[in-house]
Amino acid sequence: MAFGAPSAHRAADDRYEKLGDYRRAGNSGLELPSFSFGLWQKFGTDRPCTTQREIVLHAFDLGITHFDNANRYGPPPRAAEKFFGTVLRRDLWPYRDELVLSTKAGNPLGPSPYLKGGSRKSLLASLDHSLRDLGTDYVDIFYSHSPDLSTPLEETVGALVTAVRSGKARYAGISNYSAERAREAAELLRNAGIPLLVHQPRYSIFDRRPELDGLLELAAEDGFGLVVYSPLAQGLLTDKYLDGTIPPGARARDSAFLSPDTIDDTYRERATALNEIARRRGQSLAQLALQWVLRQPQVTSALIGASSAWQLDHNLKALDFPPLTDEELTLIDRHGIHGTGSHP
Known part of the structure; x- marks a missing residue:
């Protein structure tokens, strides 16, 4: 990847004062920032x-x-890892010990049976490839990206254990697992002496599966943290679509994860009501949505992306507002109905 002239980047001296909110991942000793940066899209x-x-x-x-990265992030697959590897080498290498880098494997990369699934071959070969692309000899967190029901869970977990024991990963994580399967994975990891550090589920005002299937309770009971993704529901929990139109460049135009059909009257009615709650608090709908997921003690960090520095600054200001009151949470529950804007 071409970036032009060699970098002279020097990190801001006050960077740890700016965010100021780091949370322990479950019962581990690792602290993560309340906001993590995802390279999914x-x-x-x-x-x-x-x-x-x-x-x-x-x-x-x-x-x-x-x-947060994954082998299939791009397009094409692995492009995001290669990009970050270039930034790491040029700009952030002096700060490698201050970075928590994560990657995932298991979701399909191509037609080969070895480029998908939870087998030892698939997971460990992908990890080696990711390390080459990132240009580092270890990642801090290695995830099984999705459950593979055709592979014994013991084999998938065994690959995570091998990754940690080999020194190629510092911690093990899982993503998109049901609460029941997460419980089994956590037990297998615990028996191997490698506790589950984090689970990465989708969680937002419009997607409440971690509440509904018991994952929040399991995280508290088993002592792992949650790093939640899509807290803004692919942009549905922003003011982007409130007027019923789809602006140029919006995800609803060209994303496999958000359809124009979801921008319907039901969605607009609910999102507008949530936006009014945010307005009365002096914040944006996006800031309200981020604050809502971070209120849960089991949530260690919320994954956010950004298309501009301004958007990043705006979203991080969610930490500046007072806690949500019981009355506000009740109103959010009334309008933030699970399944709103869902798309297969």
Whole structure:
């Protein structure tokens, strides 16, 4: 990836004062920032790498130390890891010990049976590839990206254990697992002497599965943290679609995870009501939505992306507002109905 002239980036001296909110991941000794930066979308070869780099460096200067990746992030797959590897080598290598880098494997990368699933071959080969792309000899967290019901859970967990014991990962994580399967994975990891550090589920005002299937209770009971993704429901919990139109460049135009059909009257009615709650608090709908997920003690960190430095600054201001009151939480429950805007 071409970035032009060699970097002279120096991280902001006051970066840890800017965010100021770091939380222990479950019962572990590892602290993560309340906001983590995800490279799921907007970090492929279809976007200017200079803009991407500016956003990542700005995130670090704001105190965000956790950068979340996966082998299939792009497009094409692995492009996001290669991009971050370039930034790490050029800009952030002096700060490697201050970074928490995570990656995932298991979701399909291609037609080969070895480029998907939870087998030892798939997971460990992908981890080696990710380390080459990132240009580092270890990641801090290695995840099983999704449960593979065709592979014994013992094999998938065994691969995570091997990754940690080999020194190629510091901690083990899982993502998109049901509460029941997460309980089994946590027990297998605990028996191997490698406690489950974090689970990465989708969680937002419009997607409450961690509440409904018992994952929040399990996290508290088993002592692992939650790093939640899509806290803004792919942009549905912003003011972007409140007028019923889909602006140019919005995810609802070209994303596999958000359909134009979801921008319907039911969605607009509920989102508008939530926006009014936020307005009365003096904040944006996005800030309200982020504050809502972070109120849960089991939530260690909320994953956010950004298409600009301004958007990143705006979202982090969610930490500046007073706690949500019981009355406000009741109103949010009334309008923030699970399944709103859902898309297969």
